[in-house]
Amino acid sequence: MGLCHGKPIEHQAKNLPVPGEADPPPSSHTTKSSNFPFYSPSPLPSLFKTSPAISSVNSTPLRIFKRPFPPPSPAKHIRALLARRHGSVKPNEASIPEGNEPExxxxxxxxxSKQFLYHYELGEEVGRGHFGYTCSAKAKKGSLKGQDVAVKVIPKSxxxxxxAIEDVRREVKILRALTGHKNLVQFYDAYEDDDNVYxxxxxxKGGELLDRILSRGGKYPEEDAKAVMVQILSVVAYCHLQGVVHRDLKPENFLFTTKDETSPLKAIDFGLSDYVKPDERLNDIVGSAYYVAPEVLHRSYGTEADMWSIGVIAYILLCGSRPFWARTESGIFRAVLKAEPNFEEAPWPSLSLDAIDFVKRLLNKDYRKRLTAAQALSHPWLASYHEIKIPSDMIVYKLVKAYICxxxxxxxxxxxxxxTLTVPQLAYLREQFTLLGPNKSGFISLQNYKTAILKNSTDAMKDSRVLDYVSMVSSLQFRKLDFEEFCASAISVHQLEGMESWEEHARRAYELFEKDGNRPIMIEELASELGLSPSVPVHVVLQDWIRHSDGKLSFLGFVRLLHGVSSRTFQKT
Incomplete structure (x- = not known):
């Protein structure tokens, strides 16, 4: 929905997919099978055939970044969904029933304020989006007098x-609340008249990240890519902590403030952003095709979807091509859902193992195994980069709540x-523990969680109801935690499971558990421990969790216990 600054659009290609033309086959790269002797949760089965498409047209060039090239226009069902959202469906156009009829x-x-023309003089158009355009302007009055600004003009028609009205209202509200972060475009004010919102x-003035990538021959050296990723992750971590998910992260939505090579990078275009609580999921499909996460197509997602988009950007920065590509939008979605990114072809073999691991851990199709923005900033690939400030991470609050229960x-x-955690993993947890403000004895109480969050709170956090969630966590009855128990409470089993070293972690942990925590346990006691009501199906399943030789928890039971269980788990068995 418009840009703060970008190249003017002189024409729009109408290169529709050729009827009958087949999509390129997904990447032949396959993931090696695991010998791990237990079931590892996988992403939801593909819902591709029933998944409507994305409501934002991407403008990234073709797979190899050699020159700008207009992408195919969206398929009819994508245009219909977008039109439906904004009430512009023509009588003869097919559409997807969304329950959002024009009112x-x-x-x-x-x-x-209705004094826009009194305060600003509009200049030339510098960018155009789906439902608005952006112009340069000069301030005539007020504190910005004489300063050049960008004005996003959204016609009320x-x-x-x-x-559509709520989208505009929410965009302004989010920009107003979040402005001030060094990597987020500065918001000054909003105006309206009978015809437009300004x-x-x-x-x-530095242009899009996409243009900078192209000017560098299609990719960045690792060190330069780190500088870009740190800035992107910093602003996204800030948004996520406030309960805001961007939902349209792509190179076109990051601008440099100047043409200088060391210019700061700014996130723009919050037209598709929304609020989300840590324990809630969104279900409307928005974004840009090449950057959309699998769970968005499944209509159940949260802030993790932004991390997938950042993974796509990182992949492009490092190798100059897209991880998922096809000639048509439907082919792109199929690749996102089914294909695996290729890390075998050049330049990947020449890149560091940490860089490859970084991208892989963002492009995991199971959103539970994906890194958060704060965790990504703590990743070994970025560890040597200067000026990294690790922010509080909302996932810690979710995990601690689950641990207490x-x-x-x-x-x-x-x-x-x-x-069994490694030094980098412990460094991230130490950072999070320190942010919670432990007392002189090295303990934190649950009240510390609320105090820590309030230090970073904005109005966006109130609208996203994140504060309500944190208040609920801080009100739970529990003794104080030292750093050792904090690590146990804030560890993400799913994220560890997404690492190649997962089996080593699990085996080593089971050995420690055998020495210190394992004991004979009856099935009835185990069911009671897990909060399950006694039933025949539950008892049958739990028999596999206990060793028949000594009645202690088996390795299989240990791993499943780590993941946590519920009665719903057994209803599916």
Whole structure:
């Protein structure tokens, strides 16, 4: 939805997919099978055939970044979904029923100042989006007098549904709340008149990240890529902590403030952003095809979807091609859902193992195994980069809540697993522990969680209801945690499972558990520990969790216990 600054669009290609033309086959790269003797959760089965498409057209060039090339226009069902959202469906156009019919008598008053032309003089158009365009402008009055700014102009004639109006209202609200981060475009003010809404922002004159990639021959050296990724991760971690998911992260939505090679990078275009609580999932499909996460196509996602998009950007930065590509949008979605990124071809063999691991851990199709933005900033690949400030990570709050609600047996198992963590993993947890403000004795209470979050709170956090979630966590009854128990509580089993060293972690943890925490246990006691009501199916399944020789928890049972269980797990068995 418009840019703060970008190249003017002189024409729009209408290169529709050729009827009957087959999509290129997905990457032949296959993941090696694991010898791990237990079931490892996998992403949801593909819902591709019933998945509507993305409501934002991407403008990234073809797979190899040699020159700009207009992408194919969206397939009909994508255009229909986008039109449906904004009430511009023509009588003869096919559409997807979304329950969002155009409404009559919409209130298009936002309560913004109506003195735009008194304060600013509009200049030339510098960018155009789906439902608005961006111009340069010069301030005539006020504190910005004489300063060049960017003005995003959104015609009210385009706002033909309540959803479209709410999108604009939410974008301004989010920009107003989050502005101030050094890697987020500065928001100045919002105006309106009878015809348009005007969003006044910082003017970024350095062009898009995409253009900078192209000017460098299609890819970045590792060290330069690190500088870009640190800035992207920094602003995204900030947004996620406030409960804001961007939903349209791509190279086109990051601008340099100047043409200088060391210019700061700024995130723009929050037109598709939304609020999300740590324990909630979004279900509307928005974004750009090449950067969309698998779970978005499955209509159940959270902030992890942004991390997938960042993984795609990292892949492009390092090798100059897309990880998922096809000639048509439907082919792109099929590749996102089914194909694996190729790390065998040049230049990947010449890149560092840490760089490859970094990208792989972002492009995991199981969102539970993906790194968070704060964790990505702590990854060994970026560890040597200067000026990295690791922010608080909301996943810690989710994990600690789950830990407190777990059985004593699971807490013991997690404690054993925590003892297998590597130095970089412990460094991240130490950073998070320190941010919670432990007392002189090295302990934290759950109240510390709320205090720590309030230090970074913005109005966005109130709208996303993240504060409500944190208040609930801090109110749980639990004793204080030292750093050792904090590690056990804040460890993500799913993320560890996504690493190549997972089996080594699990085996070593089980050895420690055998020495310190394992004991004979009856099936009835195990069911009670897990909070399950006695039933025949539950008992049959739990028999596999216990060694017949001595009645102690088996390795299979230990690993499943680490993941946590519920009665719902056994209903599916």
């Amino acid at each position: 009559v008598g919409l209130d298009k008053s936002f309560g913004f 385009k706002m033909t549904t309540a959803i 969003v006044v922002m910082e003017l970024c 777990s059985s004593s047996l699971r807490k013991s198992a997690l404690g054993a697993l925590a003892k």
